Amino acid sequence: MEHLINPFVKNIQISGIRTFYNLVSQYPNAISFTLGLPDFPTPKGIKDAAKKAIDEDYTTYSHNAGYLPLREAAAQFVERKYQLTYDPASEVIVTVGASEAIDISLRTILESGCEVILPAPVYPGYAPVIEMCGATPVYVDTTQHEFKLTASLIEQHLTENTRAVILPYPSNPTGCVLTEEELGAIAQLLSSKEIFVVSDEIYSELTYEQPHRSIASFPGMRDRTIVINGLSKSHAMTGWRIGLLFAPAAIAQHLLKVHQYNVSCTSTVSQMAALEALTTGIDDALVMRHEYHQRRDYVVGRLKDMGLHVENPGGAFYVFVSIADYNLTSLQFATTLLQEQEVAVIPGSAFSSYGEGFIRLSYAASFEQLREGLDRLQQFLSQHKKNK
Numbered sequence: 001m002e003h004l005i006n007p008f009v010k011n012i013q014i015s016g017i018r019t020f021y022n023l024v025s026q027y028p029n030a031i032s033f034t035l036g037l038p039d040f041p042t043p044k045g046i047k048d049a050a051k052k053a054i055d056e057d058y059t060t061y062s063h064n065a066g067y068l069p070l071r072e073a074a075a076q077f078v079e080r081k082y083q084l085t086y087d088p089a090s091e092v093i094v095t096v097g098a099s100e101a102i103d104i105s106l107r108t109i110l111e112s113g114c115e116v117i118l119p120a121p122v123y124p125g126y127a128p129v130i131e132m133c134g135a136t137p138v139y140v141d142t143t144q145h146e147f148k149l150t151a152s153l154i155e156q157h158l159t160e161n162t163r164a165v166i167l168p169y170p171s172n173p174t175g176c177v178l179t180e181e182e183l184g185a186i187a188q189l190l191s192s193k194e195i196f197v198v199s200d201e202i203y204s205e206l207t208y209e210q211p212h213r214s215i216a217s218f219p220g221m222r223d224r225t226i227v228i229n230g231l232s233k234s235h236a237m238t239g240w241r242i243g244l245l246f247a248p249a250a251i252a253q254h255l256l257k258v259h260q261y262n263v264s265c266t267s268t269v270s271q272m273a274a275l276e277a278l279t280t281g282i283d284d285a286l287v288m289r290h291e292y293h294q295r296r297d298y299v300v301g302r303l304k305d306m307g308l309h310v311e312n313p314g315g316a317f318y319v320f321v322s323i324a325d326y327n328l329t330s331l332q333f334a335t336t337l338l339q340e341q342e343v344a345v346i347p348g349s350a351f352s353s354y355g356e357g358f359i360r361l362s363y364a365a366s367f368e369q370l371r372e373g374l375d376r377l378q379q380f381l382s383q384h385k386k387n388k
Helices: 016-024 044-055 067-080 098-108 127-132 151-157 180-190 251-264 268-278 287-303 332-342 366-384
Strands: 092-095 115-120 135-139 162-168 196-200 227-228 243-246 318-322 358-363
Touching: 016 332, 044 268, 067 092, 067 243, 067 268, 067 358, 098 127, 098 162, 098 196, 115 127, 127 135, 127 151, 127 268, 135 151, 151 180, 162 180, 243 287, 251 366, 287 318, 332 358, 332 366
Parallel strands: 115 135, 115 162, 162 196, 196 227
Antiparallel strands: 092 243, 227 243, 318 358
């Protein structure tokens, strides 16, 4: 019966991140810098709110878009943090993580023959959904542009079939961010065009030198932008599966239909925990951000001392490291490093072909783990000569 499976689904590959993570499971003593998983526990107040929600029987369906008090808190959160204004009743949807928000956004706006511009290397969760819609992901090589999708690069790839541009900043896997000037140039280019922007801002609370700004806050951009956020990274709530989607009412009404038939609603216990996170715990991310900032400086310094080239990440908790000087593919490099030193990183090829020649290292790990893992990496490099 397999021959009857949807060909779009048959052609999709399992995420390279998860594939390599499964390989790592065979090395129980390995130091892992693989998944984008905060190493902090969910704050106590959030967990207590979930326990209380269970006791108070918040265990039935909510409104499809989520409990209104949670949507109100989400709207207040992005207004206070990023100067974005959305009507909680008609322009905010609580999703099952940012992943579902990505899914319903692309399935709502795409149809067969459309093209979607996205930076490469890039998180592998966008292209499969684009392809399942019968649309085409158009990868833009950013490796010579500090991993930034600039207005000029976007313009070079615009066609009559362009339906959307994806802006995933701060970036997974590179940690790069866009400056206000760079965002402004993109806004100037797109504000007069009938092109959607899907702005994935899940790491918005984890920026270092500059505060996060959303493309939706620029003139002419709100009406064409779908903003995706959530609590997985900012509040160490990956398993709670709370995403937040913001869009003008004319778009949101259609997004809600896809969401409704996809999941009905998000876990109501998780919603009540999220309400606590966005009110009492609104600044919970600050302590984590400070710690990540210190780790970033340590990791980048160590890597540069090893002679490796790396762009200094401005956000998230990843560093994308060039291994071009070594006669190994990114998969060979990561696999050999795991086998010889029991250190796990993600091959850059997991983030499209433009990630070849790089590895991604997550510094969502303790300083003790970072020191030991980087010591092992340094030993590995000393045993593998650079290309001449």
